[in-house]
Amino acid sequence: MLDAQIKDALIRIVGQQNYTDSLIDMVSYSYDASEHRARPSCAVWVENTAQVSEVMKLADREKIPVTPRGAGTGLSGLSVPAHAGIVMDLTRMNKILELRIEDRLAVVQPGLVYADLEKALAPHGFFFPPDPSSGKVCTMGGTVGTNAGGVKGAKYGTTRDYVLGLEVVLADGRIMRTGGKTIKNVSGYDLTRLFVASEGTLGIITEIALKINPKPTVTTTAMASFNDLEDAGRAVSEVMRSGILPSVLEILGRETILAINQNTDLKLPEVDALLLAETDGYTKTETEFQMETVLEVFRRNNPGMVKLATSPEEAAQLWTARKSAYAVLARIKSHFVLEDVTVPIGKVPALLKGIQAIAKKHEIQIATFGHAGDGNLHPQILYDGYDPEQVRRMEAASDELFKLAIELEGTLTGEHGIGLSKARYMTLEHDAVSLEMMRTIKRAFDPNNILNPGKMALDAA
Amino acid sequence: MEAKYDFERKYREQILRCSRCGFCQAVCPVYGATLRPGLNARGKMLLLKEVMDGRIDLSDELIETLFQCTTCASCTHNCPSGVQVPEIVKTARMDMVNIGSCHPAFTGMNEVLKKHPNIYAEDEAEEFGREKKRQAKYVFFAGCVGLYRETEATEAALAVLDKLKVDYTLIEEVCCSGVLEDVGFPLNDALVQTNIDRILATGAEAVITGCPYCARTLNNKPQYAPLRAQGVLVMHIAQFLQDYDLGVHTHKKVTYHDPCDLGRHCGIYEEPRQTIRKLAPNFVELPHHHADALCCGAGGGVRGAYAKNSIDMARRRLREVEETGAEVVLTECNSCVHNLGNAKLRKQKFTICTTTQFIRDLMEEAG
Ligand SMILES: Cc1cc2nc3c(=O)[nH]c(=O)nc-3n(C[C@H](O)[C@H](O)[C@H](O)COP(=O)(O)OP(=O)(O)OC[C@H]3O[C@@H](n4cnc5c(N)ncnc54)[C@H](O)[C@@H]3O)c2cc1C
Ligand code: SF4
Ligand code: SF4
Numbered sequence: 053m054l055d056a057q058i059k060d061a062l063i064r065i066v067g068q069q070n071y072t073d074s075l076i077d078m079v080s081y082s083y084d085a086s087e088h089r090a091r092p093s094c095a096v097w098v099e100n101t102a103q104v105s106e107v108m109k110l111a112d113r114e115k116i117p118v119t120p121r122g123a124g125t126g127l128s129g130l131s132v133p134a135h136a137g138i139v140m141d142l143t144r145m146n147k148i149l150e151l152r153i154e155d156r157l158a159v160v161q162p163g164l165v166y167a168d169l170e171k172a173l174a175p176h177g178f179f180f181p182p183d184p185s186s187g188k189v190c191t192m193g194g195t196v197g198t199n200a201g202g203v204k205g206a207k208y209g210t211t212r213d214y215v216l217g218l219e220v221v222l223a224d225g226r227i228m229r230t231g232g233k234t235i236k237n238v239s240g241y242d243l244t245r246l247f248v249a250s251e252g253t254l255g256i257i258t259e260i261a262l263k264i265n266p267k268p269t270v271t272t273t274a275m276a277s278f279n280d281l282e283d284a285g286r287a288v289s290e291v292m293r294s295g296i297l298p299s300v301l302e303i304l305g306r307e308t309i310l311a312i313n314q315n316t317d318l319k320l321p322e323v324d325a326l327l328l329a330e331t332d333g334y335t336k337t338e339t340e341f342q343m344e345t346v347l348e349v350f351r352r353n354n355p356g357m358v359k360l361a362t363s364p365e366e367a368a369q370l371w372t373a374r375k376s377a378y379a380v381l382a383r384i385k386s387h388f389v390l391e392d393v394t395v396p397i398g399k400v401p402a403l404l405k406g407i408q409a410i411a412k413k414h415e416i417q418i419a420t421f422g423h424a425g426d427g428n429l430h431p432q433i434l435y436d437g438y439d440p441e442q443v444r445r446m447e448a449a450s451d452e453l454f455k456l457a458i459e460l461e462g463t464l465t466g467e468h469g470i471g472l473s474k475a476r477y478m479t480l481e482h483d484a485v486s487l488e489m490m491r492t493i494k495r496a497f498d499p500n501n502i503l504n505p506g507k508m509a510l511d512a513a
Numbered sequence: 514m515e516a517k518y519d520f521e522r523k524y525r526e527q528i529l530r531c532s533r534c535g536f537c538q539a540v541c542p543v544y545g546a547t548l549r550p551g552l553n554a555r556g557k558m559l560l561l562k563e564v565m566d567g568r569i570d571l572s573d574e575l576i577e578t579l580f581q582c583t584t585c586a587s588c589t590h591n592c593p594s595g596v597q598v599p600e601i602v603k604t605a606r607m608d609m610v611n612i613g614s615c616h617p618a619f620t621g622m623n624e625v626l627k628k629h630p631n632i633y634a635e636d637e638a639e640e641f642g643r644e645k646k647r648q649a650k651y652v653f654f655a656g657c658v659g660l661y662r663e664t665e666a667t668e669a670a671l672a673v674l675d676k677l678k679v680d681y682t683l684i685e686e687v688c689c690s691g692v693l694e695d696v697g698f699p700l701n702d703a704l705v706q707t708n709i710d711r712i713l714a715t716g717a718e719a720v721i722t723g724c725p726y727c728a729r730t731l732n733n734k735p736q737y738a739p740l741r742a743q744g745v746l747v748m749h750i751a752q753f754l755q756d757y758d759l760g761v762h763t764h765k766k767v768t769y770h771d772p773c774d775l776g777r778h779c780g781i782y783e784e785p786r787q788t789i790r791k792l793a794p795n796f797v798e799l800p801h802h803h804a805d806a807l808c809c810g811a812g813g814g815v816r817g818a819y820a821k822n823s824i825d826m827a828r829r830r831l832r833e834v835e836e837t838g839a840e841v842v843l844t845e846c847n848s849c850v851h852n853l854g855n856a857k858l859r860k861q862k863f864t865i866c867t868t869t870q871f872i873r874d875l876m877e878e879a880g
Contacts, residue, residue, distance in 0.1 A: 075574040079560050080551035085533045097548070124550065125535045143548055167539070188539040188591075379593035386529040437529075 054093045058114055062096060062138070065106040070097040070144075081121065081139040087387065087437065088129030088472045092119070095139040101219065101227060101258040104140070108256065109225030111138060111502055119504045120252040122163065122194030125186045127390055128471030130198060130251050134506030140256065142193050148172055149259065157216070157233055158262045162193025179267040181208035184467070185378070193257050198469045199249035206397075206425030207297045207332075208265070210467075212248045219259035220247060223498040233261050246493070251469050252504040254497045268332035271299065272339040273367035274347060275328050277321045277356035284325035285401025287353040288424045291329070292397050294349055296342040300330035301425030302374050305404055307411070308381065308419040308432075312373055315380045320373055323356055325404070327424065328374050330367075377421045378432075385417070387437035389446065389473070393457035394428040394466030406456045407431050414449040416442070428466035454480055470508045478509040518608040521565050524601045528565065530594045531558040537588035537598070542808040543581055543815070546825035552578050554588035554598040561605060571605075573614045579605050580616040581822070583815045584695055585773040585808035599813075606697035618818040619696035626701050630687035631657045639664040641671055641683065649682035652717040654708075654731070656724030656847065657688050663847040666866070669873035670723050670750055676876055677757055681721065684711040691730030696814040705736045712740060719746040721753050723869075725774035725781075725846050726812075749775060750869060751785040751845045759792065761875035767793035768839035769868075770830065770853070771806035772846035785845050785868055792875065793841075799833045807833065809844075811852035827856030834863055843868045 054062075054073070063071045072078075073094040082091045093116075098104050111118045117137030124131050133139050146163035153176045160169060166180075166187040173179050183202035184190060190200065196218075201210030217231030231237055231244035247254055278284035284303065291301060304312075304326040313320055320326065327350070331342035343360070350358050361367035381388065395403050404420060407429075411418040422429035433449055435442040454464050454477045464474045464481050478487060487509070494501075494510045501511055516522045537554035538544050544553035551560075557578055563569045584599035592598070609615060625634045638660045653674065659667040674681055687708055690701040708731075712720060720740070722728040731737050731747040740747065769789055775781045782803045790796050801807045810816065810826025831853060834842045841864045844850060853865045866874075 074551075074577075075569065076551040076556065076560065076578045077549065079563055079569065080556040083533050083559055085535060123535050123538060124533075141550075143550075165539070186534070186536075189535045379595075382532045382534075382594045383530060386526070388532070 054116070058110070058116065059094065061110055062094065062107065065110065066096045066098060066103050070099065081124075081141075082132065084124045084126040084129060084131045086127050086129045086132070086471070086473055087389065088132040088134075090132050090134045090136065092133040092139040093136050095141055097141050097144050099144055101221060104221045104256050104258055105225045105227055107138070107140065108221050108223060112224045112500055115500050115502060117502050117505050120193065120197070120256050122191030122197070123165070123186075123189045125190045126194065126198060126471060127392075127468040128465070128473040130469050130471040130507065131194070132472060134472060137502070142256070143191060145258065153178060155233065156235065156264050158264050159233070160192050160260050160262065162191060162196070162257050162260060164192045166190050166192060166195060173264060177267055177269075178264045180214065180262060181265055182211045182214065192260055196248055196257055196260055197250065197252050198467070201428070201467050203300045203302060203423055205423055205428060206301060207299045212245060214263045215244055215248055215260065216263055217261040218244050218247055218257055220255040220257055222255045223500065223503050228255070231261065235263060249469065251471060251507055253494060253507055253510060254503065268299070269334055270336055270339050271330050271332045271367070272343040273328070273330045273361040273370050274343055274350070274359060275326060275370045276350040276358045277323045278325045278327070278354065279323050279356055280354065281324040281401050281404055283353045283355070284327055285404070287327060287349055288400055289398050290349040290353070291346055292425070294345050296331070296345045298329045298342070298346055298425060299332040300328065301423070302328040303400070303422060303424035303429070304328070304373060304377060305407075305420035307417065308377050308421045311384060311419050312376055312380050315383065316376060318373055318376070321356055326373065328370060374421065381419050381432045381434065385434040385436055388432050388434045389450065390468070391431045391433070391450070391453060392428060392465050392467045393431065393453060393462055394426070395457060395460040395462030397425070397427045399460045399462065400424050400427055400429065402460055403429055403457065403462070406460075407453065410449050410452045410456070414445045416445045416449050418449065426466070427462070472507060475507065475509040518564070518571065518605070520561060520601060520605040520608050523604055524597070525565060527596050528558050528561050528601060531555065531562070531596050532594050533559070534593060536591050536593060540587040540591050542583060542585060542587065542810055542826040542829070543822065545829060546810070546822045552581055554592070554596070557582065557598065557602060558596060561601065571609055571612055571614060575609070576614060576616050579609060580619065580696070581815060581819050582813050583773070583808050583810060583826070584813035586777040587808060590777055590804050603694055606695075607699070610697035615697055616814070616818045619814055622696055622814070622817070623693060623698045626688055626690060626693060626704065630704065630707070631661060632688055632692060633657060633661045635661050639667070641668060643671055643683050645683045645685060646711070646715065647682045648716045649680050650718055651679060651681040652712050652715050652720045653681045653683055654686055654720050654722045654727055656722060656727040658847040658851060659723045660686070663851055666847050666850060666870050667723055669867065669870040672873045673754070673869050673876065682715050682717070684715065686711065689727045689730045691726055691734065692814070695812070700734060700736045702736065709737065709739050712745060713743055717745065719748060721748055721750050723750055723847060725749050725772050725779065726848070729774055729778060749781065749845060751775065751788065752781065754869070755784040755787045759788070759872055759876070761792060761872065761879050763793050763875055764795060765793060765840045766795045766797060766838060767841045767843060768797050768799050768834060768837050769802070770799065770809065770842055770844040770849060771802060772844055772849045773806070773808050773812055775845050776806055777804055785843075789843060789868060792872065797837045797839055799837060801833065809849040809852045811848045816852055823852060824856045827852045831856055831858070831861055835861060839863055841866070841871060843871055
């Protein structure tokens, strides 16, 4: 519980209706979409930058932790208030401030829901490409805070490639603007990018200037099955060498396929891997030309079947398997962790094989699917969280998974961030010097360590 | 450890399956009206999980979220883990009531139904000037809202049935009492028995209801099994009318609001549309329709207990009607008509009524 005086001060800043310490809200703000949990002391629903600034001044003076929060869909304990304190819910700052199509610019508040941005851009034929699959709910602040990406990463990159400028409230309440509204900008250090994927540890983002893209109007979709992982892997590498860039290149591993078949009536071929490819552009000729290249590669690599969708309905049908993966896997056991290890594209088959071996060794179910086109896989480890033995095996398997990814020249996380889940693996990926530099930066921005403390191994000595 | 509450005994596995993905936040009308995540399905499941984990206990502190759910099932429909939130919430409400934690508006409802045959504690139901209790092929069952609040809708439904020369009778109906389960109490056995006896006494082969919620209750609740055992079908009037040629038309731009109880809960989407399209070729869908339809905010006792938020939810739905430019919004639920009507702003010029009301008016115009 907070000191009564501090509570009064917070209420003076945000108003009675925007302050809560009721049990309902405190439990709800204890979680995100990971298995982590920590109860805050109170929460505030901020409405504007001035309020954010005043709350930060107070928190800094009183050394109270503040955890910024969007929709709380993070998968690594990102918005879980590990050191309690204040949860700052930004979802009520949810406006689109500017939409300047000719400048390829959208300026938005952090609480804007991703899908609402998409809805506003659609009539202009534009889109914001990162496309995380949580887009219906997640906020733009969280999207920047984690550098979210999605199935289109290979061709369109991630959030980082689209953030032009920010307004940020620093730990001590000062307000800073970074970057600008231009596509090009090399003026000074790139403070904007520093905040992308900073997981709320450096400042509170209160305004975001984004680059937007014209949306390709035509897509072509195909699927291929491979009895042998090696063949699928070679197909992926060859597609990436072929000179065209598919807009989507997704993979479903055997465990995932089996789980989908057991729980739906999709009747997928029970093979080592399914690849789903999409090409996009502005004319049918163009997308079909690209797809032809992809299909040639598939055919050269011993596929079981190759299916080209001839109508939007057929394309949607091919997508069903990929889209159902998460929901199917989410229902099998009471608990799961959804990892997001990422390796150089050529090493995807080695990663898939390694995952199978780890699952076998630790006698635990790991189903894998993911973005073969950018090397980002989602091994989903399924277990019963009320069985200590299974928890132990899940942890042991995770340990090995991260080691494997790093051995394969990869990273712990391509999308979901470090947060609490992967903090203890930071030393696997980052050398002592770079870790010390990260901590130095953290201290420069937040000397009292009040912004989302406990995350990213930043407060380790 | 022995489970302490019914919700845990029945739904432990489902509550644990909630992966906290937050997808329900995009569709929960209560969240939409309040932007308070503690009130959406995830917030409710997390509280129940903490109760099961022994971190907190059921108490008055949880009333505001557990009793603030319209049971619209939008969350369930969008939930990757298939969590049956409305059923879980209803069971948790009973557990709450058992320990003496209940929203005062709901305690009142249970008391009212102990003494009165309807939820409004009224003594005199509207008389519709039709025969009652005679032997007929169909029984028309209006429901409390239709008998005491939206009487115009009931009169219209009866007029349409008359015009179509349907062989029906009314009965001295009492509240189906389904709403009690929504607010933490079991169905009222005496009321149930009265309805069953009076329906069976007419020798009818089917009950036509004006209320989708009554239809659900009579169709699905074990307490009403004797009706099914006697082969009595229960249907909503939208289902009954779909095959009739009504012989009336309009050029007006018309849209349709799917009631949660008919749509997501019973899967009845096309029957009303079939009828409406025949009447009004200039039919447009609302931005959210079929299983994605937005809730009007009235259900689950929310209208009584959290009136302001209930009206906010209805306003959101009405903004969608405005977007379509429709002159008429039709629906199949008196409760939706009631709440949407209360929420309508002066500047919103469209008409809100049930499909049968609209049909009746067209029939009258046609003479
Ligand atoms: C089912 C599911 C699917 C997902 N799919 C994807 C996917 O395809 N790709 C992907 O990249 N991720 C995915 N995620 C992860 C997550 O949804 C995204 O990272 C999302 O963008 C987070 O947004 P949010 O609003 O929920 O942020 P939150 O979880 O609330 O916050 C995330 C982080 O950002 C910080 N933050 C939030 N707002 C601000 C702000 N205004 N200023 C500073 N820091 C802030 C928080 O402190 C926290 O550290 C998925 C998650 C789920 C549950
Ligand atoms: S959508 Fe379902 S699984 Fe996801 S948070 Fe809501 S109730 Fe839980
Ligand atoms: S049933 Fe409707 S109101 Fe209740 S939690 Fe689900 S979405 Fe929200």
